[in-house]
Every structure is written in structure tokens, then in C-alpha cells.
Amino acid sequence: MNPGVSWLRRLGKPTAKDVTAGMATGLFSIPEGMAYASIAGFNPVAGLYAGVVPPILGSLTASTVLMVTTLTSAIALTGQSALATAGLDPHDPGNLAALTLLVGVVMVLMGVLRLGVVMSFVSNAVMVGFSTGIALQIMTGVFKDATGYKPAGHNKLVQVWNWLTGIGHWQASATWVAVATIAVWAVARMIPRLEALALLVAMVVVSVAVALLGTHVEQVSDIAHIPAALPGLSLPNWGAMPHLAAGALSVALVALAQAASVAPSMPNPDGTRSKVNSDFTAQGIANLGGGLFQALPSGGSLSRTGVAAGVGARTRWAGVISGAFLALVVLICGGLAERIPMPVIGGLILVVGGELIWGKVKDIELVLHTSWLSTAALVATFAATTQLPLQQAIVIGAVLSLLLYCVQAARQIQLTGLERNAAGDWTITAVPQALPPGKVTIVDYRGSSFFAELPRLEESLPDVSGAHDAVLILVLRVMPDIPSSAILRLLERYNRQLRDAGGRLVLAGVQPELAKVMQHTGFLDQLGEGGIVESEPEIFGPVTKAEALANTWIANRFRTRPSPDGPSR
DSSP states (O other): OOHHHHHHHHHOOOOHHHHHHHHHHHHHHHHHHHHHHHHTTSOHHHHHHTTTHHHHHHHHHOSSTTOEEEOOHHHHHHHHHHHHHHTOOTTOHHHHHHHHHHHHHHHHHHHHTTOGGGGGGSOHHHHHHHHHHHHHHHHHTTHHHHHSOOOOOSSHHHHHHHHHHTGGGSOHHHHHHHHHHHHHHHHHHHSGGGGGGHHHHHHHHHHHHHHHHTOOOOBGGGTOOOOSSOOOOOOOOGGGHHHHHHHHHHHHHHHHHHHTTHHHHSOOTTOOOOOHHHHHHHHHHHHHHHHTTTOOOOEEEHHHHHHHHHHTOOSTHHHHHHHHHHHHHHHHHHHHHTTSBHHHHHHHHHHHHHHHHHHTHHHHHHHHTTOHHHHHHHHHHHHHHHHSOHHHHHHHHHHHHHHHHHHHHHHHOEEEEEEEOTTSOEEEEOOOSBOOTTSEEEEEEESOOOGGGHHHHHHHSOBOTTOTTOEEEEEOTTSOSSOOHHHHHHHHHHHHHHHHTTOEEEEEEEOHHHHHHHHHHTHHHHHOTTOEEEOOSSTTHHHHHHHHHHHHHHHHHHHHSOBTTBSOO
């Protein structure tokens, strides 16, 4: 069947609930998209446009059917940090197009190269710390919009303290509008039919009230002009791309890390499985298209996907309709969006940030009760996010994730002794501290063969001093096909020491590919004939064969050894 025809069949037809969900999601993108762009210092219009082209392209191509690809708070802040580090104007459309296109290229490459597995190496503790820090940045970014007072301080925690203690500097009109927005949101949340659209309801109700009462506060029109037109073609600033390469990688990683949580939270209604690499490519396509039409970088949004699913979305058409409907709203009612008071947006973002932090409370408690190392990673990532540029915080988080992985890998190493009982069945025993001479010792290895476990493995292996005529059978059934070279060197060293002591090392349950690696490195020749017994379908089959070979070797050693009374016969 033609791939295009197959894709069209999978696309199916939109249901009535898809239309409703798409319209609701498109409307929800107005306050959220504008607010996210605003807190990062971008033109709010770019936040609106991020809800047009990216959701359409992302929904058409993603394997996660309900995932809505658009601007998120973390992406906006990371993008702003990337432009600031490069010394580029965040309001220049060419710079935005360059950044968004580069992000798209990184995402597509990661998808094509099947690097989705990279996301699994980012620890939960690091992601919780990063997400919580981002939520705090969201809130501090709108203090001025919500209260008319921008607190001093480079660190976000210091800004929170200065904001709370500087309440006397708050502007009354802006503060009361923000408070009213939060209050209307809270009431709307109590009404089941309005719960999913509470942010939109609060924005409309309070904006209308401010207009009717004539309350003087800053409006969107004071910082940006929203044309009643569809996004036009925007060519990138090619000269800015070399300066944005590192920043684009950071933005892409943040976006993909956030999107990785969408598929587990929103499984496909048709029962098909999501593919992380396909979702990477889909988000890249969304950014490649959005970058040419004035959109900020985008990624899978859990909040926007949650709105669509909450209203009843069943197919990918919900995301497509959300982008098309938002474009229609902007085309017809663009002028009305300019009259939205900035304290309303500030109040809505305080709500969003507060909800994000509240939603992380259980995750934080889980990390705190897991281990001190995970707690340290969470605290360090959170502190870095509140103090440093986000791309630097991302690097710190990645390094901490690697360290946590190394530590966990080192802890996974486990050696277990195996012996036969009187009935001939295999039983688990402790690994002896030293190899008994003239006997067969069987030890089962369980680990990742990662270099980080090398010290513990070396400490756990039995001592070979005095191990004459002893055989150690090391069961490597779970060792990967391509182990760490450091592990192979350790085994070579241990085999040499055991051989010098008059003993022998036999490896049992070795996978065929691993056996080839050992042959190519020359280790197989060092072990000698019968030094490797390859794996079999029966779990203990190789162990039994290795045990027989070991007993034969020991018997031959005793038989060929000269006796005190004369040469052996």
C-alpha cells in the first residue's frame, strides 16, 4: 500500500468531541501562549503564533495521538536564555526564526538517529528540581505585571523575598486586577463544566470587567501590536545561527524532556503504542514549519494536551483543529486580544506557576524519601535553575544525571555463589572471600558491566592467593553483548592472577556476541580451551557443563602431578 494512503487512513476523520476539544485548546492557547512569551521577554504575538502552525504539523505527524505541540513556559525561558547568551535581540523576527529552525533541526536529527533513549538517562530527581525551578521562574517573571513592582535580585528566591517584603511598592489597581483574576479562576475551577477552561474564563471575565469599570492598568497593546492577520513568512537570520547552536540544543533537550512525559500520561485512545523517536521527529517538523511563520520554539505540552483530553479529544484532529481555530480567532478578533490587561496575564501565570509547583510536591517528597544522593541532585538542579542561565542549569542537570547513573550502576553489581544441595538442585550461597584450593567455585554475576561498577566488582571477586588447582566458574549470562572495555581488562587481570596461582577461570553462559568480542581481543586465547561455555536456552545448562569441565581439569591436575614417592603412573 502507498505510504501516503496508509497515513491518510490512520488519520481518520474528526469526531464531534475532537472539534470541541480543538476549539477549547485553541482558545486556551490565547492566554497561555501570550503569557509564556511575555514572561520570557518575547513579543506576546509570537506566543500566539506558536499555537497555530506547530500544533497542526505536530499533531499530523506525532505517534502520540493526543499530544499538542506548542510553546511551554520552560521552552520560552530557555529560548530567552539562549538568545541572551548569544547577545541577540529577542524581538527580532529573524533571530526567533533562526532559533526555532535550529531547534527543529536538532529534534529531527535526534529522531532520525533514534536518540530517544537519551531521555531515559535524565534522572527523575534532576527533572523534578529543574521543573520546580522553572515554575518559580515563571512566577517571578510576572511579578511586575501582576503587582506593578519588579523586585531586585539576580537569584529567583531573593526576588521572591524582596517581592513579599516590598508589598508597599505594589500598585493597587494592578494588584486588585490580578487578585480578581485568581479569584474568578478559583470559582470557575469549582464548576465541573468550566474546570478545563478556567484560565480562559478568568481572562475573559476580568478583562471585560476592567474595560467596563475603566480601571487604568497596562494592556497588551502597551507592549505589542496584535495584527488581525495570519502569521506571515519569516526568514531566519542566517548569521545568527552559529551563535545559537548550543542554545538550540538546550532548548531542544528541554522541549523533548517535557514531551517525554506526555505519552505515559496520555496513552493513545486507539491502543497503539507511542514511539519516542517518532515524536522527536514530529516536534522537529513542527518547529521547522513554525519557525518560518513567526512562532517561538515548541514542544509537546502536557497542559495543552491535558485540556484537549479533558474536553474529550479522541484523535489527532483535536490538535490540528486547535491550530486552525486559533488562526481564525486571531484573524477575526486580533484587535480584542490587545485589550487584555497585563495584570490579568500576570494573575493567570501566577496560577499556572503555583499549580506546577503544587503538582511537584508529591514528586519532591518521593525524591526526599528515596536517597540522600537523589535529594542532593534535586536541590542542586533547583538551585542552578534559580541562579544560572537555563542552558547552564541544563548542563549541570545532565552531569548530575550522569553521576547518578554511574552511582546506581555501581550499586547494581551483585555476585552470588551457586552450589548443589544433597538433591542435586542449585542453591544460592555467599561468595567465599578466597578460592579454596582443589575445588570448583561457582559465582553468578549480575550487573551492567558499566565501568562505574569496576571497583565493587574487583572487591567482590574471591581472593586468588593460595588458589592452586582451584577453578572459578563465573556465570556471565546477563552481561551485555558489548561490555565495558574496563570490565574485560579486569577479567584479563584476574585470569592472569588466578593462573599464576595455579588455578583457572572459566566463563559460563556467555552470549555469542560477547564471545566474539573476547575472541577478537585475544581474551579467549588467554582462557585456553574450554575457558568459555556459551549460553543455552536452559538457564543452568552452561553452568553444568562448565562444572564438569572444571572437575575434569582438577582431576587431571592431580593425576599428572608427581607424587612424593615418585613419578605418577
